Amino acid sequence: MNKEFDVIVVGELNVDLILNELERFPEIGKEVLAQQMTLTLGSSSAIFASNISSLGTRVAFIGKIGKDKFGEVVLESLQKNQVDISMIKRDDKLGTGATIVLNVEEDRANTTYPGAMDFLTINDISEEDLSKAKHLHFSSYFLQPGMQKDLGKLFRTAQDLGLTTSFDMQWDPGEKWDLDIEDILPYVNVFLPNDKELIYLSGKNDLNEAINYIKKYTDILAIKRGNQGSTVCSKDEIMNLPAFLNTDVVDAIGAGDSFNAGFIYKFIMGNSIQECQEFGNLTGAMSTTAAGGTTAFQNYENFKKKAQDVFGYSV
Ligand SMILES: Nc1ncnc2c1ncn2[C@@H]1O[C@H](COP(=O)(O)OP(=O)(O)O)[C@@H](O)[C@H]1O
Numbered sequence: 456m457n458k459e460f461d462v463i464v465v466g467e468l469n470v471d472l473i474l475n476e477l478e479r480f481p482e483i484g485k486e487v488l489a490q491q492m493t494l495t496l497g498s499s500s501a502i503f504a505s506n507i508s509s510l511g512t513r514v515a516f517i518g519k520i521g522k523d524k525f526g527e528v529v530l531e532s533l534q535k536n537q538v539d540i541s542m543i544k545r546d547d548k549l550g551t552g553a554t555i556v557l558n559v560e561e562d563r564a565n566t567t568y569p570g571a572m573d574f575l576t577i578n579d580i581s582e583e584d585l586s587k588a589k590h591l592h593f594s595s596y597f598l599q600p601g602m603q604k605d606l607g608k609l610f611r612t613a614q615d616l617g618l619t620t621s622f623d624m625q626w627d628p629g630e631k632w633d634l635d636i637e638d639i640l641p642y643v644n645v646f647l648p649n650d651k652e653l654i655y656l657s658g659k660n661d662l663n664e665a666i667n668y669i670k671k672y673t674d675i676l677a678i679k680r681g682n683q684g685s686t687v688c689s690k691d692e693i694m695n696l697p698a699f700l701n702t703d704v705v706d707a708i709g710a711g712d713s714f715n716a717g718f719i720y721k722f723i724m725g726n727s728i729q730e731c732q733e734f735g736n737l738t739g740a741m742s743t744t745a746a747g748g749t750t751a752f753q754n755y756e757n758f759k760k761k762a763q764d765v766f767g768y769s770v
Pocket residue numbers: 648649678679680681682683684685698699700701704707709710711712714735736737738739740741743
């Protein structure tokens with residue numbers, strides 16, 4: 456069937472205001488200077504959307520922002536990465552979310568103002584829009600309270616409309632891990648937590664117990680394990696694939712979202728689960744070769760060259 460988009464991403468949107476080279480963290484009543492500052496597109500969902508788009512996938516985004524300057528930064532950045540922004544909702548009564556990142560040597564302290572991302576609800580997502588894509592990806596469950604009670608319904612609606620689905624719940628800043636597994640996961644084709652998140656969600660003591668408990672709820676359970684690579688479980692088969700060795704890690708920002716992008720890129724083209732996993736490991740590792748979550752994906756020719764030269768993988 457001819458669809459306008461391969462993937463619709465539903466997720467949170469915010470900017471990151473990153474202050475670098477602070478001499479120390481600020482103390483109450485005092486002031487410190489930062490030597491360097493960057494304003495960029497933040498949000499896991501946006502990193503996923505940008506990176507899967509850079510691989511050649513046609514992507515549209517559904518999220519909520521304010522009618523403000525930060526909102527314009529979000530839209531411009533997504534557009535620059537060829538992500539369709541026509542379904543993004545702008546509310547003039549709300550402010551676009553922002554994370555202020557203070558970097559002091561290896562340490563960081565973040566403060567997030569969620570703003571409009573608290574207010575995306577299922578009423579912002581029409582069946583007509585969902586029908587335009589082959590696949591739905593939802594990310595960052597705990598950052599979107601307006602979506603939580605209806606996420607199962609969203610996945611069911613998408614599957615009824617013929618879409619496949621994927622879900623990265625991401626970290627719970629409240630560390631309560633309150634998610635209705637039975638209402639949501641049976642309607643997820645690919646569930647993409649990292650190992651710690653999966654253990655906390657399951658309430659079990661270790662990864663094996665967590666896998667055994669969760670695997671029955673979802674078709675493909677793809678678990679990200681940092682520099683250990685990934686473990687993918689489907690139909691009682693478990694496959695561990697080691698990470699691609701990167702001896703020169705710049706940072707791990709967005710590695711998980713980049714893994715998702717690589718995995719889902721292959722998945723929607725009908726590749727074997729092992730190929731999806733291997734490519735996810737590649738894109739995750741690729742993300743660690745450059746600063747931030749999207750830099751390593753800006754130029755597809757460079758991506759292919761690096762895949763070959765650094766990781767011995769022919770794209
Ligand atoms: N240091 C690293 N070297 C090589 N690959 C890595 C490294 N860190 C992460 N990856 C790859 O990226 C994937 C996702 O990273 P991970 O940190 O586990 O995700 P998350 O950001 O969700 O915690 C991993 O499964 C792995 O394949």
